[in-house]
Amino acid sequence: SHSASDRVLAGLDPEQRAAVTAPAGPVCVLAGAGTGKTRAVTSRIAHRVLTGEILSRHLLAVTFTARAAAELRSRLTALGVPGVQARTFHAAALRQVRYFAPRLLAGRAMPELLDSKVRLVTLAAAKVGIRADRTGTRDLAGEIEWAKSSLVEPGEYVVAAAKALRETPYEPARVADVFAAYEQVKRSGGVIDFEDMLRAAIWGIEEHPDVADQVRAQYRHFVVDEYQDVNPLQQRLLEAWLGGGDDLTVVGDASQTIYSFTGATSSYLVDFPRRHRSATVVRLVRDYRSTPQVVGLANAVISPARGSEARLRLELVGQRPPGPEPDLRIFTDEPAEAAAVAARCRALIDAGTPAREIAVLFRTNAQSEVYEKALTEAEVPYQVQGAERFFERVEIRQAMVALRAATRSLPGGIPLPAAVVEALAAVGWAPDTPPAGGAARERWAALAALVQLAEEYAAAAPVVPIGPAAAVERPATLADFTDELARRAAAQHAPTVEGVTLASLHSAKGLEWDAVFLVGLAEGTLPTLYAKTPEQVEEERRLLYVGITRAREWLWLSYASARSPGGRPRRPCRFLPRLSPSGGSGRAGAGGARPSERRRTQIVSCRICGATLLAGAERKLGRCAACPSDIDEELHGRLREWRRRTAAGQRVPAYVVFTDAT
Numbered sequence: 001s002h003s004a005s006d007r008v009l010a011g012l013d014p015e016q017r018a019a020v021t022a023p024a025g026p027v028c029v030l031a032g033a034g035t036g037k038t039r040a041v042t043s044r045i046a047h048r049v050l051t052g053e054i055l056s057r058h059l060l061a062v063t064f065t066a067r068a069a070a071e072l073r074s075r076l077t078a079l080g081v082p083g084v085q086a087r088t089f090h091a092a093a094l095r096q097v098r099y100f101a102p103r104l105l106a107g108r109a110m111p112e113l114l115d116s117k118v119r120l121v122t123l124a125a126a127k128v129g130i131r132a133d134r135t136g137t138r139d140l141a142g143e144i145e146w147a148k149s150s151l152v153e154p155g156e157y158v159v160a161a162a163k164a165l166r167e168t169p170y171e172p173a174r175v176a177d178v179f180a181a182y183e184q185v186k187r188s189g190g191v192i193d194f195e196d197m198l199r200a201a202i203w204g205i206e207e208h209p210d211v212a213d214q215v216r217a218q219y220r221h222f223v224v225d226e227y228q229d230v231n232p233l234q235q236r237l238l239e240a241w242l243g244g245g246d247d248l249t250v251v252g253d254a255s256q257t258i259y260s261f262t263g264a265t266s267s268y269l270v271d272f273p274r275r276h277r278s279a280t281v282v283r284l285v286r287d288y289r290s291t292p293q294v295v296g297l298a299n300a301v302i303s304p305a306r307g308s309e310a311r312l313r314l315e316l317v318g319q320r321p322p323g324p325e326p327d328l329r330i331f332t333d334e335p336a337e338a339a340a341v342a343a344r345c346r347a348l349i350d351a352g353t354p355a356r357e358i359a360v361l362f363r364t365n366a367q368s369e370v371y372e373k374a375l376t377e378a379e380v381p382y383q384v385q386g387a388e389r390f391f392e393r394v395e396i397r398q399a400m401v402a403l404r405a406a407t408r409s410l411p412g413g414i415p416l417p418a419a420v421v422e423a424l425a426a427v428g429w430a431p432d433t434p435p436a437g438g439a440a441r442e443r444w445a446a447l448a449a450l451v452q453l454a455e456e457y458a459a460a461a462p463v464v465p466i467g468p469a470a471a472v473e474r475p476a477t478l479a480d481f482t483d484e485l486a487r488r489a490a491a492q493h494a495p496t497v498e499g500v501t502l503a504s505l506h507s508a509k510g511l512e513w514d515a516v517f518l519v520g521l522a523e524g525t526l527p528t529l530y531a532k533t534p535e536q537v538e539e540e541r542r543l544l545y546v547g548i549t550r551a552r553e554w555l556w557l558s559y560a561s562a563r564s565p566g567g568r569p570r571r572p573c574r575f576l577p578r579l580s581p582s583g584g585s586g587r588a589g590a591g592g593a594r595p596s597e598r599r600r601t602q603i604v605s606c607r608i609c610g611a612t613l614l615a616g617a618e619r620k621l622g623r624c625a626a627c628p629s630d631i632d633e634e635l636h637g638r639l640r641e642w643r644r645r646t647a648a649g650q651r652v653p654a655y656v657v658f659t660d661a662t
């Protein structure tokens with residue numbers, strides 16, 4: 001109704017409102033962390049549905065993690081628009097492929113979806129005479145994933161890898177051989193991987209006009225959150241869905257691109273306004289999530305960043321009342337660091353902060369273990385999120401095999417989660433009574449978590465394949481669930497329980513907590529030892545930025561000066577501004593609590609395309625070097641000032657920032 005749509009607008013600032021009420025067609029929201037991008041985009045969906053402009057079943061919202069998709073759904077429900085399809089690219093593609101498979105495969109069974117490349121990569125490497133260890137295999141699998149996500153065929157790999165400055169685990173030509181062998185092994189095994197599945201979805205549309213018609217009759221409006229992490233394969237699928245249509249809203253923050261190692265690129269986001277001349281472009285700078293102290297630290301960490309994302313960056317302005325200063329602590333070793341973090345979690349919980357409002361974030365999942373131990377000792381409940389651990393556990397892998405087998409042998413019609421319990425019982429596993437302790441208890445807990453997942457899945461995900469609306473809404477089956485598990489295993493989504501969140505920085509994107517501990521902020525861990533090229537190092541900086549901006553109120557940063565007691569000394573993470581350890585003054589560069597303290601760096605960028613205007617561009621005063629637009633008048637003044645200061649021998653920053661917010 002009218003008033004419901006007004007209520008949607010009431011909670012927004014003018015820029016957000018502009019994004020919400022923009023006419024049908026391309027819309028692009030470019031903004032930093034915590035500025036309400038996700039809020040703006042969910043409000044746009046709700047507003048359009050509530051005013052009757054669009055039908056919710058014609059809209060598809062896509063994002064990159066299952067948890068983020070669930071977050072979109074729950075925000076939409078809260079806005080009074082339940083039932084909108086919000087999915088990951090993988091889930092949306094899988095549903096489309098499953099739906100059209102009977103027609104496109106002429107009765108043949110759909111190939112099984114691999115949940116990991118590792119086994120076949122090992123085989124492929126052996127075939128070409130490489131005996132790869134665990135790390136080597138993982139890196140090879142990573143290269144293949146990168147290539148396939150970047151639409152690079154085995155024969156094109158060597159050139160493409162050089163162009164993209166890939167750090168290849170073996171000689172590029174050898175990697176290409178493994179890649180080709182992998183494709184062959186996979187084909188002869190009759191299985192497909194996740195990239196193949198996206199390709200099948202694209203192929204279905206591009207090569208089959210009737211499929212294309214049906215998909216486009218269903219989906220007419222698209223939304224992509226976290227668009228900075230789209231890869232060329234996903235972009236191609238998005239374009240296939242659009243089929244020349246342009247009702248597409250994208251939302252993102254190039255400073256939060258943290259998946260470029262798998263082929264993601266912020267260039268689609270950055271270039272969006274140029275590729276869609278009629279796009280409504282909205283920039284947001286008010287940070288609603290974090291205290292000014294946290295915002296100041298985030299600005300200080302990201303402002304020296306180089307790379308294409310720098311052109312679009314606007315300094316965040318904190319909107320919340322001041323809170324505690326971010327705190328940096330240095331410990332002698334990792335167990336001491338973990339014990340202190342656990343003690344602080346305990347104290348927060350005792351003082352009334354719910355455990356689910358606390359997160360401990362780290363660079364690599366291997367860091368989780370010492371925290372799990374310390375939290376257990378402090379009797380703090382926790383959940384490990386985004387860790388491979390859950391899906392890497394032997395019993396979970398065995399259970400998944402059992403479930404897969406049961407999809408073929410169990411009589412149909414048993415609903416979830418009963419079908420899961422039954423399938424597990426068939427292989428002699430009973431998840432209903434907890435054994436006393438030890439390994440049996442652990443297995444029980446893992447199986448119980450699977451059943452709980454099935455329960456949540458059945459409740460949250462009615463099966464709505466891409467296809468005619470008339471054919472949907474049968475209840476989710478065991479086969480749907482095993483597909484979902486395979487997808488989550490690939491995306492590393494562990495089930496959630498109430499407790500302190502232990503998560504990698506990668507899996508924390510888009511989420512927020514009252515209290516955040518960023519641990520292990522030492523050179524070699526963040527940035528990781530494996531970050532060698534300047535591009536890789538910059539991605540590490542963005543990871544830290546993502547981590548800092550997850551905190552609403554409390555932010556604790558820490559590292560151990562040695563990994564184990566008496567170990568080799570380590571230096572603090574290079575991206576941290578000079579924070580003084582534990583309290584006191586000397587927070588130069590980190591605080592930025594008051595606007596007057598904020599860094600006065602200026603970047604001049606073209607308003608039309610966002611390109612940063614460096615010295616070279618300045619010579620073409622009046623024209624932007626990167627796009628054919630005229631630079632507007634205000635910028636001319638800034639450029640003249642910049643030129644005057646350089647001529648007077650004054651030091652000016654290497655590049656100059658322009659914010660159109662002030």
Ligand code: ATP
Pocket residue numbers: 011012013016031032033034035036037038039040253256288289509510511512549
């Ligand atoms: P990220 O880049 O981390 O994904 P985001 O830009 O998507 O962040 P949101 O998650 O949409 O930001 O918003 C951050 C927080 O600020 C949320 O708690 C949201 O409810 C709140 N918020 C957003 N816009 C407003 C507003 N206009 N008024 C008050 N609170 C807001």
Ligand code: MG
Pocket residue numbers: 037038039225510
């Ligand atoms: Mg968001």
